Amino acid sequence: MTTAPPAAPMAPATAGRRMWNEVEPLLMPDDQKARNVVELVHRSVERLPDKEALRWKLPKDGGWVSRTYVEFWDWVARVSLGLQRLGIADGDTICIMSRTRPEWLVADLAGLALGAVTCPIYPQTEPGQTAFIINNVGASLIFVENAQLANKIESIRAQCPTLRTILTFDSAGKFPAGTLTLEDLATRQADAVQREAWEARWRAIPREHLMTVIHTSGTTANPKGAMLTHAGVLYNYEAAVQIVDFYETDLFLSWLPLSHIFERLTGEIIPLAHGSTVAYAEPLIERLADNMVEVRPTVMAAVPRFYERVYGRVLASVEASPPLRRRIFHWGIGVGRKRYLNHLAGTADGLGLKIQHAIADRLVYHKVKARTGGRVRYFVSGSAPLSREVGEFFYALGILILEGYGLSETSPLVSINRPRDFVFGTVGRPAPATEVRIDPETGEIQVRGPQIMRGYLNQPVETAKAIDPDGWFHTGDVGELDAIGRIKITDRLKNIIVLANGKNVSPGPMEAALSASKYIAQAVILGDRQPYTGALIAPNFDELGPWAEANGLGGMPHEQLVEERAVRQLIEGDVRTLLDDFAVFERPRRIALLPRALSEENGELTPTLKTKLRVVEENWPTQIDRLFEDEGTPA
Secondary structure (H helix, E strand, C coil): CCCCCCCCCCCCCCCCEECCCCCCCCCCCHHHCCCCHHHHHHHHHHHHHCCCCEEEEECCCCCCEEEEEEEEEHHHHHHHHHHCCCCCCCEEEEEEECCCHHHHHHHHHHHHHHEEEEECCCCCCCHHHHHHHHHHHHHCEECCCHHHHHHHHHHHHHCCCCCEEEECCCCCCCCCCCEEHHHHHCCCCCHHHHHHHHHHHHCCCCCEEEEEEECCCCCCCCCCCCEEEHHHHHHHHHHHHHHCCCCCCCCCEEEECCCHHHHHHHHHHHHHHHEEEEEEECCCHHHEEEHHHHHHEEEEEEEEHHHHHHHHHHHHHHHHHCCHHHHHHHHHHHHHHHHHHHHHCCCCHHHHHHHHHHHHHHHHHHHHHHHCCCCCEEECCCCCCCCHHHHHHHHHHHHHHHHCCCCCEEEEEHECCCCCCCCCCCCCEEECCCEEEECCCCCCCECCCCCCCCCCCCHHHHHHHECCCCCCCCEEEEEECCCCEEEEEEEEEHHHHECCCCCCHHHHHHHHHHHCCCCCEEEEEECCCCCEEEEEEEECCHHHHHHHCCCCCCCCCCHHHHCCHHHHHHHHHHHHHHHHCCCCCCCCEEEEEEECCCCCCCCCEEECCCHHHHHHHHHCCHHHHCCCCCCCCCC
């Protein structure tokens, strides 16, 4: 593996730079680069045939099972040859509609090995959008997870003229007539001649071949399909291993949707190309904490909400503990933050601080780290901004969160905090061979590099809007560059609030800051064309419930609890404290509490947990009216 360049000196994140000209070179020689993603993974099969590749839990008996690299590769080959018998060939498109599980990975590589283009569809996608995606890519075959999804596809099949075959991962249940199972493809063995011809076929797939179409999880009826090539995705691997140290001994826990390119990179391509092991979490999110203890991962990707929940639960547990234990905990966190300040200053820890850190690790840190399995080297965060306070908290405990930045259209990597050069509140320096600039008028981040998509499928006008004639991709994100090129994301261009007085407000940083409250599950800042901003807040009822019990409000339904004045005052206090550093005109004047969390099921969140502002406004008009009515007590 290529070693990372020496760490750059620390520097505060400040606005002012508009372009980062010192592009870090990609160091991997051309003769070491794989021709396509299938070849990249197969290198690990050749090098480590008997090493564990995949691990997952059987739903019936709850036991963990695994496959070695050679067993996993044989599985891929048999499914791929089965697809070939069904008529799948170079340039065809197949869809995959399933939660994250090993069969997803097998279906993906099996299709890619034939030169097919794989197109993920989130299982929660509503039928109309599902039909649009199938037709947009012209899919002839779709993998689904179970009978429920198979029947969902059957209900729209008349709208999808190219779709010929439905294949299911699970065989239990009532399926539409003609549905095939993964076992139907995988049971038939191929002879040596067939395997040899199959291998020759995937080895010949060029880097510039279209690999996948990722449809944006946006808020419109018709999402855009980003066309990603093998070259763009391979670049992500080549850049990632240059700047982050991954090992064959690493164990990755995969639980985010493989339908998203972020998890596909961190939970499929990087670990398998590196010869690491991938373990799959159980489908119930409530089991994730237990799975971490059972599997003991060393690397894991997650969205900021996961880290915020862990942070909130740890603090709640500490607050409920005896005074001495609370003092020891906060002392230990203070020791960790001193180490972070030394990191920012570029100075080594003194002997006294090292001794304190060793004591704190024994008394404080190891108890929290044990909840993650005790072996995590890196958490990787993406998809949304991570609160600086949360990042510093985990670092104080001895767990480094590497926050990165990217989009589906960039395959996805644009930048990431490096293990030896990180500053919480930023998303790190641009990846190797990547140029970044800031539009001087709008503040938009624009990117140029080998990871940029080919364009949006069947949408040349949208492609021309996104990628200018000089090859710069317009991200739609607003940000800044610090003195050594680290990127600080401030908001989405379309999310910028323009108040009635003309002042611009970026809601994203305030929403991220509010996530540090244990009583706040979600916050949405509103106020476009209004005289001030307001905040819709979904309380964290897991924490608010015990507080309500202790304050004589126990047993109330959520709808009644959020109307209680004492509850409003509690959360208003956190809002004031957490937003104290923001300008007066930015801070919300009023808050409105919601009786439930925003959810994907209600259309308010995308599958990657981004807020769909249009749907939130449609679902909560009464609460929004309260924010901006003439009378009321300001927060």
